[in-house]
Every structure is written in structure tokens, then in C-alpha cells.
Amino acid sequence: MKTLPKRIPTKTIGVFFKEIISKNNKAIDKVFIIRYVDENNKERLKTIGKYSNGIREAYCKAKINEITTKIRLGEDLPHIAKQKNKLTFDDLAQRYFSDKEHTTKEAEKEKARYTNHIEKDIGHYFAENITADILLKMQNEFRAKLAPRTVNHLIFMIGTIYKHAQKMELYKGSSPTSTLDGLKLDNKRERYLELTEITELLDESLKASLEVWLFVKLGLSTGSRVGTIMNIKKKDINIKSNSITLKDFKNNKTYNGFISDDKLKEELISRVENLKANDNIIFYERTSIEYKLRPILDTLFNSELNIDDRKNRVVIHTLRHTFASHLAINGTPILAIKALMNHSSIEMTMRYAHLAPNAGYEQVRKLYKS
CATH class of the missing domain: 1.10.150.130 (Tyrosine recombinase, N-terminal domain)
Known part of the structure; x- marks a missing residue:
């Protein structure tokens, strides 16, 4: 089912509906919306409910009257x-x-x-x-x-x-x-992006927008959560040390990340030149980034997967998982990964330990030999 964006007016002033269509583009239901003027004289829209759930024009009209009366009185309605x-x-x-x-x-x-x-x-x-x-x-x-x-x-x-x-x-x-x-959950995400998939994602992100590309690059370079990336400001970028000060809103801590490559560095140098200290590095709002990026991820990686396949679907958080996974694959010490991910406990980081190369093999081979 899909709700069409167009609001269709009814015979009752201030009452509209949007059609809900099936996969065959047939109208199978509708959802009612009312419009009223609030106490600040601004127009407001409010979704009331579906026709299939018993909502009708008369009920919507009564709802408008109830809201406007409440606004006029400045208090709850007597009933x-x-x-x-x-x-x-x-x-x-x-x-x-x-x-x-x-x-x-x-x-x-x-x-x-x-x-x-x-x-x-x-x-x-x-x-x-x-x-x-x-x-x-x-x-x-x-x-x-x-x-x-x-x-x-x-x-x-x-x-x-x-x-x-x-x-x-x-x-x-x-x-x-x-x-x-x-519902029963399997919360452990196992999916991370391979190098060829990373290249593909960056190419498609750049086609969508430079802002989306920069978001993906920062995600893959720092392993930060969405809120952290969206709040990186000019003052957080240190070009000389190739470092970025990151704010972890989940743990309420500040930690350091790094600029991963010259291409990202060049974009950041160009970008900070005309910004003030407290200006955000990414110009889009969070909702705009998510709106543009999710369809790219679905098209590239999720087309054959069920929506509830949490283990294998690629989502925005997969960027963070990819960052940690490739650190482990490249032999980064587990405590260094913990610091770069800003994990609150080593147990959270240990999930990536199995990806590390066969460290210690040569040392074991040399045991007990004179």
C-alpha cells in the first residue's frame, strides 16, 4: 500500500483526504486530514485517521470545531x-x-x-x-x-x-x-561493506549530492553515528593533525577521529575556508541526508533481502560497522579500535576480534626452539 501525497478537498471546509492505493494503483482506502488555524494564527495540518477505521467527514468537522473552541477558550473543553x-x-x-x-x-x-x-x-x-x-x-x-x-x-x-x-x-x-x-529480535548486525562495495557506494553518493558523499566519507573515516557526523563543525576540524573532534551523544563524551585520505582532506580544506567556527561541515539537514542515502543503500545492497533481515541489510549504521570491521581486518589492536569507536566497554569491541588476521602465528611457530 502507498499513500499518495496529494491532499484532496472534501465538501467540508478544512477537511481533506489522501488516497491510499494498492500495488496495482487502485484506490483501496483514504486517510483524512484537517486544517485549522492555531493560537499564533498559523495554519496547521493534523492527520485524523483512515476511512477503513470509521473516520468520516462529520467526525473531522467535529474535530476542527473542538480544536478551534479549545484554542479560543485557552483551556480544555468542558466535556x-x-x-x-x-x-x-x-x-x-x-x-x-x-x-x-x-x-x-x-x-x-x-x-x-x-x-x-x-x-x-x-x-x-x-x-x-x-x-x-x-x-x-x-x-x-x-x-x-x-x-x-x-x-x-x-x-x-x-x-x-x-x-x-x-x-x-x-x-x-x-x-x-x-x-x-x-517480536523476537536478532540484534547482531553482521554485514559490513567490502572494498568494492565502498567504491560503488561513494560513486553513487556523489551522483546524488556532494553532501551525501561527504557524509558517507566521514562515516567511513570516523565510524561515527549519524548524530555525531551531522554535528561536526569547522572548529572540530584540525587539518594540520588530520584529526576531527567528535561528540558522542549516546555516551555524552568527546573523542578523536581522523581524516582517512587526501580526497576527504581536500574537500574539508575547501569547505572550512568560508565557514565560521560554529558552522556545521555538512550543509544538509539530517532528514535530507537520510532521505537521499537510504534509497541508494536499498538499490545497491538490499533489493533481494526481506525488510526484517537485520543481519544482512545495509543501513546507514553499516558505515560504522564497516569502519570497525576493516580496522580489525587490517590488524589494528583491539584497544585502538575501542578508542576509535568510543565504545564504553571492551565487550562491545570484541565482536570485531574474529575479523583480525591470524596474529601470533609466527610467534607460536618459534616457541620452544633454541
Whole structure:
């Protein structure tokens, strides 16, 4: 299934829908969207839900009226304030994200996941009416298009929203996720890129954009995570020592990486010349890099693999895995790999030890010989 990007207006002002089509390009469903003006006089769009889930124009119109009334009064609607047990799941979710906005680092990303995957399916349900069966059906639908780890994360998010609502005394029932089993995971990625694949990836990345190429080069040169690469600034580049100061947001530490070759060095020299100290080296936003790079990886390496084949699919994180793997293949001491990867424990680095060449063979051959 695919949701078409075009918003089609209905007879009701402020209510639109997007068609959902099958693989044969036949319209099989539609998702409703409303448009309203917020308290800052800015137009906003909000996805309400699918026709197949019972959403109709009348419900969307009522939702617009509810939102605009709430904005006008500057407070919760009377029926919501009086009947907390009649809150929709979206009401609980919005309260959760509002409360966590300044306390959770990835609140914005979590809210985007909610909007893209959860809101349209169960956001309009009263929280008390969502059952484990509804979530099981939802889990199975996720499973057909998302990796098991992502599916588990989304279901866990639903449970977290319920738990927060209970804490804030907005919801008194139990979470319908409590009886739902997570999908089994095999989290160990084994795939790394061979030298010929690296060359192929760099060639295709450059065709897409110089920014994408630079991102890939930095990933393969430093083994950094996406957030780290996207936050490299001019002041972090030391051309004389061929080093880059890297910020690991996962471990909240700063460590050193290095410029791997002359081609990367030339691009960095050219780039920093016109930048200020705190300007980012990569000009694109993170979402733009991911949007352009993922199709390249899928086309080059994933066309014959299932979406849940976590071991063998090449993803953006594979750049980090490739960096560490080739360090091991080239005989880099395990403690040096640990430092370059900024691993918090040696156990994390030991997964690459099996790739090291047969170190010690000559020493063993010389044993016990006079």
C-alpha cells in the first residue's frame, strides 16, 4: 500500500483526504486530514485517521470545531475536563509529548514516529476502548513493512503513553500493551561493506549530492553515528593533525577521529575556508541526508533481502560497522579500535576480534626452539 501525497478537498471546509492505493494503483482506502488555524494564527495540518477505521467527514468537522473552541477558550473543553476517562489516545499522547518535551533528548523524533505510524490508526479511539486485539492487528500490519525492532519500539511507546497518563491521573485503566508479546529480535548486525562495495557506494553518493558523499566519507573515516557526523563543525576540524573532534551523544563524551585520505582532506580544506567556527561541515539537514542515502543503500545492497533481515541489510549504521570491521581486518589492536569507536566497554569491541588476521602465528611457530 502507498499513500499518495496529494491532499484532496472534501465538501467540508478544512477537511481533506489522501488516497491510499494498492500495488496495482487502485484506490483501496483514504486517510483524512484537517486544517485549522492555531493560537499564533498559523495554519496547521493534523492527520485524523483512515476511512477503513470509521473516520468520516462529520467526525473531522467535529474535530476542527473542538480544536478551534479549545484554542479560543485557552483551556480544555468542558466535556474533556469533566470526563477524563473519555479522552482519546491522541489526547494522552499529546499530553505525554508536551510533558516530555524538555526532559527527553529524542522527544521530537519520538513524536514524529507517533505521528507517522500510530496516530492515524488509534489516535481517534477513546483510550479506554483500545484493546490488545486492536494492537495485535496493528502490530501485524507494522510487521509487514517495518523491522521487528522498530515494531517493538512503537508498541512500547504506546505502553509508555498509557503509563504516563496513569501517573498524571488522566487514565485509570490498565495498558492494553501489558498482554502483548514483543517480536523476537536478532540484534547482531553482521554485514559490513567490502572494498568494492565502498567504491560503488561513494560513486553513487556523489551522483546524488556532494553532501551525501561527504557524509558517507566521514562515516567511513570516523565510524561515527549519524548524530555525531551531522554535528561536526569547522572548529572540530584540525587539518594540520588530520584529526576531527567528535561528540558522542549516546555516551555524552568527546573523542578523536581522523581524516582517512587526501580526497576527504581536500574537500574539508575547501569547505572550512568560508565557514565560521560554529558552522556545521555538512550543509544538509539530517532528514535530507537520510532521505537521499537510504534509497541508494536499498538499490545497491538490499533489493533481494526481506525488510526484517537485520543481519544482512545495509543501513546507514553499516558505515560504522564497516569502519570497525576493516580496522580489525587490517590488524589494528583491539584497544585502538575501542578508542576509535568510543565504545564504553571492551565487550562491545570484541565482536570485531574474529575479523583480525591470524596474529601470533609466527610467534607460536618459534616457541620452544633454541
